[in-house]
Amino acid sequence: MRFLLCLLALPALALAEPAFAQDAAAESALSGADTAWMLISTALVLLMTPALAFFYGGLVRSKNTLNTMMMSFISLGVAGVLWAVFGYSLAFGDGNKWIGDFSMAFLSGVGLEADGSIPSLLFMAFQGTFFIITAALISGAVVERMRFKAYLIFISLWGLLVYAPVCHWVWSGNAWLGDLGALDFAGGAVVHINAGVAAVVAALVLGARKDYGRQAIIPHNVPFVLLGAGLLWFGWFGFNGGSALAADGIAALALVNTMLAPAATLTMWTILDIGRTGKVTAVGAATAIVVGLVAVTPAAGFVSPISSVLIGAITALPCYFAIQWRARTRLDDSLDVFAAHGLGGIMGALLTGVFAESAWNGGSDGLLFGNPGQLGIQALSIVAVMAYSGLVTFVILKVVGLVTSLRPGIPHEGMGLDIVSHGEEAYSDGEGIVLLLDEDARSSAA
Amino acid sequence: MRFLLCLLALPALALAEPAFAQDAAAESALSGADTAWMLISTALVLLMTPALAFFYGGLVRSKNTLNTMMMSFISLGVAGVLWAVFGYSLAFGDGNKWIGDFSMAFLSGVGLEADGSIPSLLFMAFQGTFFIITAALISGAVVERMRFKAYLIFISLWGLLVYAPVCHWVWSGNAWLGDLGALDFAGGAVVHINAGVAAVVAALVLGARKDYGRQAIIPHNVPFVLLGAGLLWFGWFGFNGGSALAADGIAALALVNTMLAPAATLTMWTILDIGRTGKVTAVGAATAIVVGLVAVTPAAGFVSPISSVLIGAITALPCYFAIQWRARTRLDDSLDVFAAHGLGGIMGALLTGVFAESAWNGGSDGLLFGNPGQLGIQALSIVAVMAYSGLVTFVILKVVGLVTSLRPGIPHEGMGLDIVSHGEEAYSDGEGIVLLLDEDARSSAA
Amino acid sequence: MRFLLCLLALPALALAEPAFAQDAAAESALSGADTAWMLISTALVLLMTPALAFFYGGLVRSKNTLNTMMMSFISLGVAGVLWAVFGYSLAFGDGNKWIGDFSMAFLSGVGLEADGSIPSLLFMAFQGTFFIITAALISGAVVERMRFKAYLIFISLWGLLVYAPVCHWVWSGNAWLGDLGALDFAGGAVVHINAGVAAVVAALVLGARKDYGRQAIIPHNVPFVLLGAGLLWFGWFGFNGGSALAADGIAALALVNTMLAPAATLTMWTILDIGRTGKVTAVGAATAIVVGLVAVTPAAGFVSPISSVLIGAITALPCYFAIQWRARTRLDDSLDVFAAHGLGGIMGALLTGVFAESAWNGGSDGLLFGNPGQLGIQALSIVAVMAYSGLVTFVILKVVGLVTSLRPGIPHEGMGLDIVSHGEEAYSDGEGIVLLLDEDARSSAA
Amino acid sequence: MKLVRAIIRPEKLTDVLTALFQAEITGLTVTRVRGHGGETEIVETYRGTTAKKELTEKIMLDIGVSDPVLDTAIETLVAAARTGEVGDGKVFVLPVEKIYRIRTGEEDVSAVTPIAAEASA
Amino acid sequence: MKLVRAIIRPEKLTDVLTALFQAEITGLTVTRVRGHGGETEIVETYRGTTAKKELTEKIMLDIGVSDPVLDTAIETLVAAARTGEVGDGKVFVLPVEKIYRIRTGEEDVSAVTPIAAEASA
Amino acid sequence: MKLVRAIIRPEKLTDVLTALFQAEITGLTVTRVRGHGGETEIVETYRGTTAKKELTEKIMLDIGVSDPVLDTAIETLVAAARTGEVGDGKVFVLPVEKIYRIRTGEEDVSAVTPIAAEASA
Numbered sequence A, B, C: 001m002r003f004l005l006c007l008l009a010l011p012a013l014a015l016a017e018p019a020f021a022q023d024a025a026a027e028s029a030l031s032g033a034d035t036a037w038m039l040i041s042t043a044l045v046l047l048m049t050p051a052l053a054f055f056y057g058g059l060v061r062s063k064n065t066l067n068t069m070m071m072s073f074i075s076l077g078v079a080g081v082l083w084a085v086f087g088y089s090l091a092f093g094d095g096n097k098w099i100g101d102f103s104m105a106f107l108s109g110v111g112l113e114a115d116g117s118i119p120s121l122l123f124m125a126f127q128g129t130f131f132i133i134t135a136a137l138i139s140g141a142v143v144e145r146m147r148f149k150a151y152l153i154f155i156s157l158w159g160l161l162v163y164a165p166v167c168h169w170v171w172s173g174n175a176w177l178g179d180l181g182a183l184d185f186a187g188g189a190v191v192h193i194n195a196g197v198a199a200v201v202a203a204l205v206l207g208a209r210k211d212y213g214r215q216a217i218i219p220h221n222v223p224f225v226l227l228g229a230g231l232l233w234f235g236w237f238g239f240n241g242g243s244a245l246a247a248d249g250i251a252a253l254a255l256v257n258t259m260l261a262p263a264a265t266l267t268m269w270t271i272l273d274i275g276r277t278g279k280v281t282a283v284g285a286a287t288a289i290v291v292g293l294v295a296v297t298p299a300a301g302f303v304s305p306i307s308s309v310l311i312g313a314i315t316a317l318p319c320y321f322a323i324q325w326r327a328r329t330r331l332d333d334s335l336d337v338f339a340a341h342g343l344g345g346i347m348g349a350l351l352t353g354v355f356a357e358s359a360w361n362g363g364s365d366g367l368l369f370g371n372p373g374q375l376g377i378q379a380l381s382i383v384a385v386m387a388y389s390g391l392v393t394f395v396i397l398k399v400v401g402l403v404t405s406l407r408p409g410i411p412h413e414g415m416g417l418d419i420v421s422h423g424e425e426a427y428s429d430g431e432g433i434v435l436l437l438d439e440d441a442r443s444s445a446a
Numbered sequence D, E, F: 001m002k003l004v005r006a007i008i009r010p011e012k013l014t015d016v017l018t019a020l021f022q023a024e025i026t027g028l029t030v031t032r033v034r035g036h037g038g039e040t041e042i043v044e045t046y047r048g049t050t051a052k053k054e055l056t057e058k059i060m061l062d063i064g065v066s067d068p069v070l071d072t073a074i075e076t077l078v079a080a081a082r083t084g085e086v087g088d089g090k091v092f093v094l095p096v097e098k099i100y101r102i103r104t105g106e107e108d109v110s111a112v113t114p115i116a117a118e119a120s121a
């Protein structure tokens, strides 16, 4: 649906005068209702990045809490600016089948004229929130052991060199994956598979934390994990529902599916937990919610509500066992970004090819509704995104590693990155912390 | 207002083809603005359940934090799925005066066609979020001492056997309480009195916590309680405002009342706190906000803003003293679900019968505006809901108690249910926690 | 834009019958889409006050957490009620060039008729959320050392005597600053400069905390600060976006600018942090987000997106260094309300006079677009608000100080205000806390 | 003089305090600690990580007593802290060479004599 | 050698540390504890529950010292920690049989001699 | 009998526990403390406030041992806790006059003898 809409909308965009004028004619094509929904959807998706900071921040040890949270928060700044400067143009500029161009760099020509039924500026911002969170998602694989400055350089490059092209392929309306008919309602491939693969590569390039596999590394604040999961779910209604780009039946379908699929995943995860250990874990519940949300992301506006219940329930199985198994390997994808986002996204993308139903989405059918070919297209898009993301992420990290070291020294890793990289502690009672007055500060720095 | 709307809408629902088609004609009756508002309202109400997890979770001792939070979170999964499978049909299916039917089980026939001015699927989801939180509300009465599996079975049965029928009575549009003209804008009776009574019964059946009345049981994290209250208030704008089912004047009235009534309750509570101990407690403020929100729930779209200030202020009194008094009894309704939701709901339902004003709501007057009969109808609906909810809750708990024990053993209760039921701790510094590698895990399980 | 809208709308308001009738004719002028957006915007702005409680609450020491949070929460009650009772009428009543009147006291005549395209009651509530948060903002300057009852009296008087008139000047549509053409889209002067100046005055009148400058006073919970910042950003989309009072292009512009400006401030702050200490602080990041939001507030609907990036980036500089410098003075503006809100608001108001662009806002140009006079008007409005707010705040505090003491005794300040003013602790493990049964309670109170 | 150091169960703290206060032993210091003894082991699971909690929450009491009070203190404490289940804890009696009261500089026995009159003020 | 164990007010910690460091006593260990002495009682209320806080926050310092340093240590500490109000705390002096420095295995006096040279590194 | 009190690095706790358990020393109590020794100083910045962290996180172990076990205990502990970097910590050996097991009232040596049989139950 979405990529079709983009398809229709983009020529308009490209033709837009570079003027900043509020063109009266264009304004008349705006729908207030659609604009209202996209305004709040944009706000909702932006909230997901702080939510992610809590989801991730609660899972690490307290000495790395702020570092982990800042890996998300900093994306709100750096990736936010980069999107306006180059990212949007690279992703949605006309360009060619593979990548956009610089025609809209510095938001040149992006104004209040209608793109579909909403101001094109608003479309830019909505897409920007996706860019921000995708970069932040990767951080879950490298927490507790990546130098913050290296991380900053990495996500900046990654956003422009990996996210923008992949987004262009699928959603720009004039690129190869979209043309093939790959279905990705709100970013199963663009966001989740993409980030999930980058995460695995980053975890491999950086290597495991020094304590990994030797000590128990336990979440320091599980309520924060639940808070993050709750706010992520809330924000995801904008992520999926807003991907309809209108306040219509498809938005309603996407939103309802975004409610039902995670419910089903959570229920299935509970059953698996009871079966395996008899204990329904809270970290498991938070994980299940995210997995269900990921799984329904590519499918949200394409499948029936009951299909989304099935997608949620089915996806629980591989992700549950992948997480169990991963912890027994030497792959320190610390917060299981691949098992949750990568694998969840793959399942979602494939199941979209199975359950898509033109009776609901007004266009595309999947395997179960007589169009087995769709599954092939979905598989192709998965493979393409995985290959490209994996390869370029690897190259970027190697290059960043030439410029600056990726990891702090072992003693610094032991002290925790909050102190080392941020000069702060997440929780402090102030005891034994002595104020440095100006003179002291100077002499102590000396 | 709401039940009138439902009344009008339901025949349409019932007649809807079991097809999943996006009927072009039906689509044309959709209002984008109303859909936009109901999309976000649904998201807002869903957020209330995580919010409740924090409100409740902060009030218990840290060893039971996750257990308490999970009692809310699990409802997002289990109740969410149950609603789609049977609950919605039992509540809103045609059925008879007492209960719906299975005609819409598995969402059969619930599609994107308009129900009023929004897709009927969206109406289903909006109502589903009420189902989810009502089940979770009860948990406040049984925290720190109910086995999690017993709780799971209990809320599943309770949702289908208590919530669905009561919801049907009031809101389905073809059942006895609605027909009588009982006013319940957003769920004073259906949600709050219902949950409040079930809570008392559950507290009585389970008995008090082993430490109750012997040790001081102190909230472990008051900021979480405030966070929960803040997010609940935010979500409640969707709860009450969304119950207008449209982005119209009634929605605005409901939303404004939802802002003013808790403000008045909070102000009154502050005065009472100052008068009694001279200290304005934060737990009290959080409680006051919830009490005010509960009180205005049945009234929100029926009364003037100034009446809602009065409703908020008046309701503070009985609830404040009920909470003081309850703690001196042997009734361990641990988080005062009855005093806040039950009593608050009763006050709200009665005061709706006093302050309802057709000049604002376009239809119903209360005692003060010349229709004393309304108060009687309100009282009847309260009694009916209390009797039914109390009785059936009791029976369900007794039956569940036959199948599995409701409470953990005393030593387990002492250890805290986070470890016992979930195998996790809410806050951990990881000290002295030793990683079990596969072999150890196996031998240790043996 | 906004004040123009108000200008048009206010006669309608004033003429409205004191009746509560839902006038059919007026109703017809309502826009569902605009109403939907203003409903959610009102909810979003209300959420900012709990968000502020976390932003501020995390920055203080744990023994003052609840006191600090309650300074925000109580405003939701007291200021909420005061707004309905007198505040709205004083701010938006016809009155004269300097202040409103009591014509709409107790919401008399404020009904569901259209004010612009939304119900006037909704406009009242939206403005009420601004009143609530502005009072709460000041508390950051007096935390850890102001008696709670004195604070209650102070903010009540401040709201009516300072906020209401200043709001009237700028936004009522028939007062002097608005008439001059001062541009303040969403409250740079009314909210932020106003609160920032009041904060400095309050810090001066109260004096520094006993430990200030002698001990290191360290934030006790930085994740809460980040949570607050994240939720503030989210709520601020309603604050700025909702100030368009419609779901139109200006709302989109305001919302997008509210996303880009803080992103730029955060990026610039990161660069400054790296340059100065090499460490990107989390407290700094949270501060930067708020500074960027403040800076874009007066500008949001008047400037182009790229200008808002510049506004965000430029404002980072003075605010960053002001915060560094302030901590070396004897001015204990404890949470830097002036450096963030006052100075940020001044920068924003001036830069609005520089970057305003009629091509985007359909009316007003700034210095860069050929209208240097606008900068003078902006400067005048800044000076006027600072002078009035500073003076009246001073008088109010002195008067309150005559009635009741503003500060607790030194030993009480040492114990922390949570225990002293609220009789609670934010975090408790319950150890060594013994239940007082009724008899004990009585004898212990004696 | 002696320092009595007892490790007890957290849930027994209230009982122990009440008993000690009744025995007029009111000066004491309490520390949250964790202990390893013969208690049952606890296994926790976080995603794929399974871990054994080797330490359980305990409370440590430090009570400086003059020699005549020593036996009362120990008896009271042991009686109040006992449940009979494994994990009740231990009491160590350490010799003390000197005690000072910081406020007054008083030494030894008088340093640990509670100041009943002032206390009620 | 002796172990000096002092219980002080949390707000005095900075002063005490500064004083000790000036007296060149730099090896020490700090624990958050709670104490019951003659301090004023605090009543808390949470909804209907009223409770008495029997314990107030305190800081415990453990300082292993060689005999010659003992008196300086105690005097410095007591002077810096005193406010004159009830609740200033106590100092206990315990005999120590042996001290080891884990890093080097050094024993006794040399184990508690601060390593000034390295410290500044 | 002796009380062995060791201050170690938090990251060494797991190693030390494992080593002690292997040496069949299973009764012990652990406290979170902070220490000041020769460790490198840490500077923190919060907005305009710059502060020096004088104390680093440490773990304190208290182990009551009977005299024959004393040497094993110390050797095991020191070996497992050593990294060779400044900040490894100290061991203090304090004399103990009496030990009681609260559960049974057993005294002295038998009070600190682990109850292997029950433990595995």
Ligand SMILES: Nc1ncnc2c1ncn2[C@@H]1O[C@H](COP(=O)(O)OP(=O)(O)O)[C@@H](O)[C@H]1O
Pocket (backbone or CB within 6 Å): D007, D034, D035, D036, D037, D038, D039, D056, D058, D085, D086, D087, D088, D089, D090, F026, F027, F028, F029, F030, F062, F063, F064, F065, F101, F102, F103, F112, F115
């Ligand atoms: N030798 C010891 N030294 C110090 N503390 C000990 C020692 N033995 C036991 N403890 C403490 O006492 C607690 C209970 O001891 P345990 O041996 O389990 O119980 P019991 O005394 O009932 O046999 C432990 O958790 C630990 O804190």
Ligand SMILES: Nc1ncnc2c1ncn2[C@@H]1O[C@H](COP(=O)(O)OP(=O)(O)O)[C@@H](O)[C@H]1O
Pocket (backbone or CB within 6 Å): D026, D027, D028, D029, D030, D062, D063, D064, D065, D101, D102, D103, D112, D115, E007, E034, E035, E036, E037, E038, E039, E056, E058, E085, E086, E087, E088, E089, E090
């Ligand atoms: N006998 C004791 N044993 C251990 N700690 C004690 C003892 N007496 C007092 N304390 C500690 O000293 C603190 C202050 O003691 P208190 O008697 O109130 O003050 P003061 O020494 O000024 O009379 C208490 O909170 C407690 O931690």
Ligand SMILES: Nc1ncnc2c1ncn2[C@@H]1O[C@H](COP(=O)(O)OP(=O)(O)O)[C@@H](O)[C@H]1O
Pocket (backbone or CB within 6 Å): E026, E027, E028, E029, E030, E062, E063, E064, E065, E101, E102, E103, E112, E115, F007, F034, F035, F036, F037, F038, F039, F056, F058, F085, F086, F087, F088, F089, F090
């Ligand atoms: N004299 C002492 N008394 C009590 N604790 C001490 C003493 N000296 C050192 N410590 C503790 O030991 C820790 C490490 O000591 P330090 O002198 O830095 O290391 P090292 O023993 O390697 O020279 C300190 O952080 C402190 O907790």
